[in-house]
Amino acid sequence: MSIHILWQNPFSFNKKPLFISEYFSSLDEDEIYILKEYGINLKISRKLFNNAKFLKNLDLFVLEIKAKEWISLKLVKSISITYFNALVNGVINLLLKLLFESGAVLHKLELSFSESFEFKPEIFHSIGQMSYSSQDYNIYLCHSLNLKIYSDYEPRLFHSLFHAIIRIIKSQDQLKWFSIDGEDYPTELYGIISALECQKNSLQEVIIIECTYNKEFEVLKDCKNLETLRILNCCSKLLNLLDCKISTLEIVDCPIEVQTIPLILEKSGLLLQRLSFNPKNLKDIHEALFFLEALKSFCPNITYLTILNIGVSTQLVEIIGNLQKLQFLSLWCFNDIQEEELKIQVMLFAEILPLTLQYLDLGNTWQPYIFLNHCNAPLKRLLIYRLNDEKHTRALIEFCLRNKALNYVGVYAYSDLGENLRKEVEAHVTNVALVQRARIVEF
Incomplete structure (x- = not known):
């Protein structure tokens, strides 16, 4: 029973990869000789399994x-x-x-390589012939594989790879998670995204990274059960894909057209529960207001x-207060x-925080000592940027003593806190862990 478990994802172990020798126990004499030529001597012993x-799970990188x-x-x-x-x-x-060629049934396959890797042609065929779990299957596709191969083989090999990927997609009964990383904004997708047409009833999460718009992406509009969409560092036209009601939306480093912001949030409306918004060009206060008003009205x-x-603004503070x-x-x-x-804005912000709030990351703008002196939200975890002088430290001690629910404080600039002040905080606040700032909740 343990053999089955230990060998499900051995490449993820943070140990010396001596287990690779076990895989090679099934090599034939010619393949063993190739390794010996390079100075690797293997003691081959046949295994029971x-x-x-x-x-x-297999991540090729x-x-x-x-x-x-x-x-x-x-x-x-x-x-x-x-x-x-x-x-x-x-x-x-x-x-x-x-x-x-082992007969393994993969749950997750991640296809990405360094620039120095060279595929042998038969590997593409093997990828396409593999079996994959139909119940819980993930695939991560890196379009820009940077394969170094002979020029006269290149078209055939790329065709074989994309054909294998398309075959994988079409072979699934319940493809739930799909991610594509364009890396260098490819203009050709070779039918990979179009192949998702056969998975429109099962896809629940799609991640698109560094891609330009391509008509193939239109197929995602038919994925009516899509719950999570993450668009990272892509062109603004890809945001028009948001034609379905989703519960999790992540937009990072994408140029935003102001008029599209209300439309994006309105489509999901009451269903939207998790939102991560980091636009590339939303600097103007009027553009920010479009986003904030839409968030207030629809979500x-x-x-x-x-x-x-x-930017910090009255509207931003009011929106946070309305999210009950x-x-x-x-x-x-x-x-x-x-x-x-x-x-003034920091004081208002501290006072209007919803009582449901458990986790707060203040960033480096919201002045900690003012915030801590006025906050009554029963936070369990608090992340602040700097704790480097006595007024910040005193405010933190008083907040921790006042808020019995708090059990974790993370500080980004932890080294700025003097040894005496740090010991004083830890002495007064025995139920709170004061540690180097780290993100402790994943989106």
């Missing part, structure tokens, strides 16, 4: 890293970097052939909210108002 068959570590451990003599890279490619291709059921790259179901809030804002006005 075909360990490769138990594989469930991590596999490449582990292969390099294994080679470094196994080499008995020094070799040039050219020979080392050739050996890495040979080992990876052997591993992929073993894994893809009162937000429980998780992350807003970055937006809010549990997690992260605000990294810029400040372009006068000092006295900022103090």
Whole structure:
């Protein structure tokens, strides 16, 4: 029973990858000889189990890293970097052939490689012939694979790879999660996105990274059961894909057209519960108001909210106060108002926080000592930017003593806190962990 569990995702182990030798127990003599030529001697002993068959999760980029570590451990003599890279490619291709032809049923496959990796042609065929779990299947596609292959083979190999990926997509009964990373904004998608047409009734989450608009993406408008959409560093036209009602929306580093903001939020409306919004160009106060008014009008059921790259304003403070179901809030804002006005906004912000709020990331704008002196929300976890002088420290101690629910305080600039002040905080607040600031809730 333990063998089945241990070999589901061995490449994720944070240990020396000596287990790779176990995979090679099924190599034939010719393949073993290839490794010996490079100075790797293997003691082959036949195993009771075909360990490769138990594989469930495979990230090919991590596999490449582990292969390099294994080679470094196994080499008995020094070799040039050219020979080392050739050996890495040979080992990876052997591993992929073993894994893809083992009969394993994958739950998750991540296709991404470094620029130095070279596929052997037969590997593409093996990928396409693999079996995949129909119940809980994830696939991560990196369009820009940066494959280094001979020019006369390149068209055929790329065609084989995309054909294999399309076959994987179409073979699934319940494809729930799909991600594509364009890396360099590809203009051609080779039918990969169009293939999602057959998964329109099962897709629940889609992630699009560094892609320009392509008509293939229109197929996502038919995915009526889509619950989560994440668009990162893409062109603004891709935001028009939001033609369905979703509960989780993440928009990061995308140029925003002001008139599209209300439309984006209105389509999801009451269903939207988790929103992460970090636009690339929303600097103007009037543009920000469009977003804030739309959030206020259409999305009162937000429980998780992350807003970055937006200015401190009265409207922002009022919106936060109106979100009466809010549990997690992260605000990294810029400040372009006068000092006295900022103090007023910080006090108002601290006083209007919903009593449902459990987690708060204050960023580096909201002055901690003013906030802490006026906040009565029963926070459980608080992240602040800096705790570097006595007034901040005193305010934190009083807040911790006043708020019995608090059990975690993370500080970004932790080194600024003197040793005496840090010990004083820890002495007065025994029920609260004061640690280096870290993000503790994932979106």
